[in-house]
Amino acid sequence: MTDVLSVLELALRPQREGGVPLPAAVLEDVMRGTGASGGALGRGSEVLARSGAVRQATRRHELPTGREAFWLELADGGEPADSLRVAAGVVLGSWLVREELKQARFAERRRLWEVESLRAIGQALGGTLEPARIVEELLMHVAALLDARRGEVWLIGGGVAQTGASLLGAEQTGVCDTGECVVAARVGGAVLTREEAVALSEQGLLEPGRLAVPVVGRRGRLAVLALAEREVRGGTAPFGPTDAETLSLYASQAAVALENASLHREALEQERLERELELAATIQRQLLPTSIPTPPGFDIAAKSQPSRRVGGDVYDFIETPQGLFLMLGDVAGKGVPAALMAASLQAAVRILVQRSPELSELTHLLHQHILASTPESKFATVFLAYLRNNGELEWVSAGHNPVVLVSADGACDYLKAVGPPLGLLPDVVYPSCKVVLDPDSVLVAYTDGLSEAPAPGEDGADFGLEGIASLAVEGRARPMERLVNDLFAAVAAHTGGAPPHDDRTVLAARRTRG
Numbered sequence: 114m115t116d117v118l119s120v121l122e123l124a125l126r127p128q129r130e131g132g133v134p135l136p137a138a139v140l141e142d143v144m145r146g147t148g149a150s151g152g153a154l155g156r157g158s159e160v161l162a163r164s165g166a167v168r169q170a171t172r173r174h175e176l177p178t179g180r181e182a183f184w185l186e187l188a189d190g191g192e193p194a195d196s197l198r199v200a201a202g203v204v205l206g207s208w209l210v211r212e213e214l215k216q217a218r219f220a221e222r223r224r225l226w227e228v229e230s231l232r233a234i235g236q237a238l239g240g241t242l243e244p245a246r247i248v249e250e251l252l253m254h255v256a257a258l259l260d261a262r263r264g265e266v267w268l269i270g271g272g273v274a275q276t277g278a279s280l281l282g283a284e285q286t287g288v289c290d291t292g293e294c295v296v297a298a299r300v301g302g303a304v305l306t307r308e309e310a311v312a313l314s315e316q317g318l319l320e321p322g323r324l325a326v327p328v329v330g331r332r333g334r335l336a337v338l339a340l341a342e343r344e345v346r347g348g349t350a351p352f353g354p355t356d357a358e359t360l361s362l363y364a365s366q367a368a369v370a371l372e373n374a375s376l377h378r379e380a381l382e383q384e385r386l387e388r389e390l391e392l393a394a395t396i397q398r399q400l401l402p403t404s405i406p407t408p409p410g411f412d413i414a415a416k417s418q419p420s421r422r423v424g425g426d427v428y429d430f431i432e433t434p435q436g437l438f439l440m441l442g443d444v445a446g447k448g449v450p451a452a453l454m455a456a457s458l459q460a461a462v463r464i465l466v467q468r469s470p471e472l473s474e475l476t477h478l479l480h481q482h483i484l485a486s487t488p489e490s491k492f493a494t495v496f497l498a499y500l501r502n503n504g505e506l507e508w509v510s511a512g513h514n515p516v517v518l519v520s521a522d523g524a525c526d527y528l529k530a531v532g533p534p535l536g537l538l539p540d541v542v543y544p545s546c547k548v549v550l551d552p553d554s555v556l557v558a559y560t561d562g563l564s565e566a567p568a569p570g571e572d573g574a575d576f577g578l579e580g581i582a583s584l585a586v587e588g589r590a591r592p593m594e595r596l597v598n599d600l601f602a603a604v605a606a607h608t609g610g611a612p613p614h615d616d617r618t619v620l621a622a623r624r625t626r627g
Contacts, residue, residue, distance in 0.1 A: 119146075120200040135208045136161035139201050140185075146197055149190030156183050156209075176202035244268070244374050248298040251338065251367045256300060258363075259324075259356055261340035262349075263301035267294045267310040269327075269334050297336070304339040313337050317361070321351035326360045330368040332375075338364050390422040390449070397423050397452055400459060406432045408502050410625055414593035415441075416601065417618040418562075424616035425451025425493075426560050427459045433469045436501035441620045443513070443560040444493045445534075451616075457486060458493055458535075472497060476509045476535070476543040483536030492536040496528075496558045496620075504550040504624050509543050511535050514561055515578060521553035523586045527578075550624040555589045555596070557581065562617035563600065569609040576607045585621075593621040 120142045123135060140154040140162045151165030154176075166188060176183040176198050183205045185193070193201075248266040256264040294310050304323060305313075317326035318339070325339035338360060343350050397419075407413045415428050425444035430437060440462055444454045461482045465475055476497060483493060496516055498508035510516065512534030515527035532543045550556060559581060567573040584603055588596040597619045604617065 117194075117196050117200045120197065120204055123204050134162065136205065137164070139204055140164055143185065143193055143197060143201055144187065144190070147187060147190040147193050149187040151188040153186045154183065154205075156205075174198055176205060244371060245297065247367065247370045247374060248336070251363065251370075252298045252300060255338065255340060255360060255363050259340055259352075259359065260344045261301075261324075262342035262344050263304050264338075264340045265299040265304050266297045267305070267337040267339070268297045269294050269311065269336055294337075302341075304341045305337070310337045310339070317357060319352060319354065319357050322349070324352040324356055324360060326357065326364045328364045328368045328371065330372040332372065335368055335371045336364075338367065393449065393452060394419075394422045397456070400456060401428065402430050405430050406437060408437050408500065410502065410504075411500070412593045412623045412625055413621070414597045415618070415620040416597045417616070418601065418613060419452075419616045420562065420613040421448045423449055423452035425455045426562070426616040426618035427455040428618055428620050429459060429462060431463065431466050433466060433499070435469050436499040436505075436507075438466050439498040439500055439558075439620065439622070440495065441513070441558045441560070441618060442493050442495040443562075443616070443618070445491055447616065450491075454483075454487055454491055454493065458483065458495075472499060472507055472509050472545040473543055476511060476532075476545075477541075480511070480535045480541060480543070484539065487536055492534040494530075494534045494560075500550075500622065504552075505547060506550055506556070507545050507547045509545050511543055512537070514559060514564055517555075517557040517559075517578075517582050517585045518548065518550075519555040519557070519582075519585045519589050521551060521589075523589065525582050525586065550622070552624050552626040553589070554624055555585055555593075556622045557585045557596075557600075558620045559600070560616060560618045562613055562615035563604050563619065565615065566604045566608050566617070567614070568607055569611065573608075576604050580604075580607070589623070593623050596623075597621050 120139060123138050123142065126135075126138075136154050140152055141164060143149075143154075144152050144164060149165070152163075153160055154162045161183075172187055172192075174185045174187070174193060176185055183202060185198070185201070187193070248268070252264050252266050255261070294307060305318075305325060309318075309325075313325055313327055315327060315329070318324065322343075323339065323341045324343075325337055327334050328336035328338055340352070340360065343352055343356070401417060402415075405413050405415070413430070415430075417424070417426050417428060419426065425446055427440070427442045427444070429440040431440075432438075440459075442455065442458055444451045444458065446454075458479065461479055462475075465478050470478070476495075479495070483491070492512075494510075494512040494514070496508065496510050496513045498506050500506050508516075508528060509532075510528060510530040511532050512530050515529050518526040518528060520526070526548075528546070528548065531546065532541050564576060564578055564581060566576045568575075580603065581600065584600055585596070588599055591599070600619050601617065
């Protein structure tokens, strides 16, 4: 009976950290009561305590607890009394309940801690749009939460930014050899190699001494978060599945913050580009003539509409001793590259025309300029002319669309190209031609953004040369500004009001009878 009381008293003994575990104390009391030289105590396949030498031929006894029974193996000695087995079972059952409650309370506290930590890091990450600051905050919080001695954040594939930022006290920060990843923040030392960071699976890495998870957003993988050496009292402890789950929750928070930072940066970059494009468009508009030095006896108008903010069409009017110089050009391509080349072409024209060279010579010089200053794939079609007071028009067309010439009676003639576009072939001669504009005759030059403007639908027909010529004939008696506007309106109606697929420019001149 004394043995039974001794075992029951163990249930009342407070469990102190570093003291003898209760299963070991129960085993010792049972062995003392039975005179066994060795023994083991366990539950299921788990051995909870072992003492002395336990030979292969031992006796196993069940210790009833009302749930899954504990078992007891004894070497030598007498048989434990039923009362002793029941007492041991009761004490061990009570201990098991306390341990389960302790684990449950610990899990609950840990979960509350995780929730609070997630809230804290959510506030921290939400308060900045700088990728460098985001990874610093992320690493500080996860390293503190999981008691990691070492940690790092890699931005993968350039991530949201080639930031190269480092956490204060980090041992190393740098760009990967291949440029595929960046160590954005590191504390305590390295965790992963570059190859491991790049090749990390979607399931992450869980080892006793290392833990890593990918940071994945809507656009794919953004980063890798890695920790090593979980510190506990007296040394280190292995990472477990719960730690991996916690780290994944942090990674989800980081993914949102990094994507927001990326979107913010893209928005700022887009705003900058918009401002630059608007400035470029303003400059391009200012490069076009603000007024036309119209000779007596003529009515001249022009209009240009780029398909984007800026375009590759250009026109100009320059007074020279040889008459009013007319220019209409269409550079290959669209947008900023075409606009830059158009500006270069216009600048070259304004410089060269000051010497009033012969038209064929001027065209040749422009051709050489484009060959020397632009890539092989770039070229420009131009219509150049000297319009003299007596109605004579000396002209050159380098690969340009046929220019419409309408006589007073409505008959149409076409001034066609005398050579290929400027900058296309190296050795080309551009001879000039002459024609006389009789009173009430009209000249209409245009770019292919009008003639090739398609009607709606996959098989929609182009507006075509015929459409331009028909409107020129119909409106030959109108003021040229109205004729130009009518052409633009007709093309817009033909396309169903769709945005221009190419730059559109028209230059029109009419010789009056005055």
